[in-house]
Every structure is written in C-alpha cells, then in structure tokens.
Amino acid sequence: MATQPTFAPKTVQEIRPSRRGPLLETGSHVAVVGAGAFGGWTALWLLWSGFRVTLIDAWGPGNSRASSGDETRVIRSTYGANETYFNLNVRAIELWREQQQRWNKSLFFNSGVLWFCYEEAPEMIEATLPFMKNHGMEYTYFTPEEAIKRYPHINTNDLHHLVLDPYGGYLKARESCQAVNEVFVRGGGIYLNKLAKPNPLANGRLGSLALSDGTELKADAYVFACGPWLGKLFPEILGDIITCTKQEAYYLGVPANYTHLFDTMPAWIDLDGEDFYYGIPGNAYRGFKIGVDKRGESFDPTTGERIFNQEVLAKARAFMAHRFPALQNAPLVESRVCPYENSADGNFILDTHPEAENCWFLGGGSGHGFKHGPALGEMAAEIISGKRDLEELFRMR
Secondary structure, three states, X not given: OOOOOOOOOOOHHHOOOOOOOOOOOOOOEEEEEOOOHHHHHHHHHHHHOOOEEEEEOOOOOOOOOOOOOOOEEEEOOOOOOOHHHHHHHHHHHHHHHXXXXXXXXXXXXXXXXXXXXXXXOOHHHHOOHHHHHHOOOOOEEEOHXXXXXXXXXXXXXXXXXXXXXXXXXXXXXHHHHHHHHHHHHHOOOEEEOOOEEEOOEEOOEEOOEEEOOOOEEXXXXXXXXXXXXXXXXXXXXXXXXXXXXXXXXXXXXXXXXXXXXXXXXXXXXXXXOOOOEEEEOOHHHOOEEEEEOOOOOEOOOOOOOOOOOHHHHHHHHHHHHHHOHHHOOOOEEEEEEEEEEEXXXXXXXXXXXXXXXXXXXEEOOOOOOHHHHHHHHHHHHHHHOOOOOOOHHHOOO
C-alpha cells in the first residue's frame, strides 16, 4: 500500500524517445535476479514466452528480508487520475483470478477495500471514477450513519463518508511468491538460491553474473528485479533514484467475540493526511493487520534488524483504538518491518542500463507494486523481448 505516485513535468532534455530493445530470439537465455513479485512474475512470463530463464535470489522467494515478504498485501485500483496504473491493476486482478484457479491455490481474497474519507471529494478516489465507470467497476458510497449499520465495529464519527471498492481485497504475499516460483520450476525454469552480482560491462553489454558460490552465469539478457538492493548493486546509476525506508506493520489480536465482524470485513485505507494507515482484518488468520505507510527512516535490507519503533507503534495503536474501539486493549501478537524500495517519484522503473542494452532494471515498487506483479511481469516480458515499446512512465528520470 502507498500513496499516489507523483508525476513531475519533464523538460525537453529529460524526454528520451521510446524505443524497442533488441528483439530476443525465442530460446534465448535470460537471467532474472530477484524472485519477488516483480522478478518472479517476469521470469514466469518470459518462460511462458519461449525463453530459457534462470531465476536467482539470495534468500528465496518471499523471504523475510524482501519487500515481497510478509503475509498479505492490499490490492486496490484507486490511483487518482492516473489511468496507467488503474488499467494495469485491472489486468492484474484478472490474472490473479486466472492463475489461482489454474493452480488451485487461493491467493486473491476479494473482500473489497473500504476507504475512510474525511473530505467531501478526496481526489484519490474522485479522479478514479471515470476509469471505474469505463470498466463497469463502480464504487458504493456510505454516509457515516449508513456505514455504522453495516460495520457497527467502526467508529465513523469523524468521517465525511466511506467508499467501498468491491473489486479489491487482499493477496497472500509470501505464499504467492513461492507459488510463482514452484510453477516456474515445474515449467522448466531454473531457480538458483544464490547471491548474484553483475560483472563489469564490456563492449556495451553485460557479459555475466558473479554468483556467491564462486561461479559465473552467462546469459543473453539480464533483468535485475531485486527491490531494495537495486541501488546497492548499481550505486552510480540507481543510488540516487532508488532508496530504501523502514515501514512497519502490526498484528493485533482480535477479541474472540468480534472475530466474526473483523475477519469478514473489507481491507481498509484511511485518508487522514498526517499519518497514512491501511489494514487487512482477516489477514490469513494472523491477526488484524495495520500498516503504517508514512515513509520511515532509511533502512538497510541486508543488515537492518526487524524491530519496531515504540513511538510509531503507540501512534498506530491510538489510531486503531479510535477507529476500532473493540481493539483498544488488543494485544500485539506479531510485527513486521517491510523495506520499501522507493523510486524518486513513486513510479515503477522498467528501463535498460544506460551503457548496456542487454541489462534491464525492474523496480521502484514504492510500497504499491506487489499487487501489479502478474500484469507488470507480463508487460516486462513483452518489452524485454522487444515485442512492445517501453512504457514512458516507467523510464528512469
């Protein structure tokens, strides 16, 4: 979950012509570094497209250090006036449904997303309405009085209204990454549980990867989709573009006599301007999840300890006691630290290395990327293979 990406106007000097990369012949070997939501789905789509693919990850798909770890993620289409992300998420929802049915594994829980609105016309929601109507996916609006009848466990006294997006919900995160990897390997892909680093460039190309066991891996093209480690692997290019911050999520134990209300309610997002909270009540039976989306302190995804900040937790608990009074004394049963791999403007990055056309960067999830995984992987496979033009919005600025 994250706030809406920003879109700064570009000068003429900043605009590079969109072009296709070199067309990869079917059967070419592609190495993908990073088995999270971006890398795993991209590797799978490349495999489905007829390429030989090696997927590499230092700690494994959905591991506890990764941005794609933890139990669950919100999936929502609401992106204000940005139609690119809206359409990408519509495609993602379609693919989540298709693949979980094919794999006979529940990954997408269509519980809906409930927005807590303090203003009469919050731009984040209102600017999305034309896209919702175009796709036949309209929201349901509730006054505070109407909402309290449907959700008696929510305090609506300080809200102008509530909005339900019935098409969203939540996804299983860690399990999804592992499921994608399993399908990838069963389909003939090669997975390596190793650390990979790029070797020096030569003649405008990346020739190989150095692996942690002392061996090298050579491929025709390379995709680095390694989340918060992208800036560390390519500091001169991405060091100022990709940053990593510490975001916290907490799991509160719901009173037994309230589980029937909380476990069946939608995921939710609070639009308060000061602190940005979101939550997943059912959350795969791990407790009532509350995420703090306000950007935290700088964080090292390799060496950083996953210990929550007491002050951040105290503010989150005060909010929860206000919004969900039954949770005022709810115990903290678990906590997580999620490394947010932020791009400078909140947009995804899908572009080539400026000095090596066979080397690709795929990242900038910025706290809102996980849900797009299957659709972004599909797009990335088409662009990397040269079958589709680069998406200008995702170019490096």
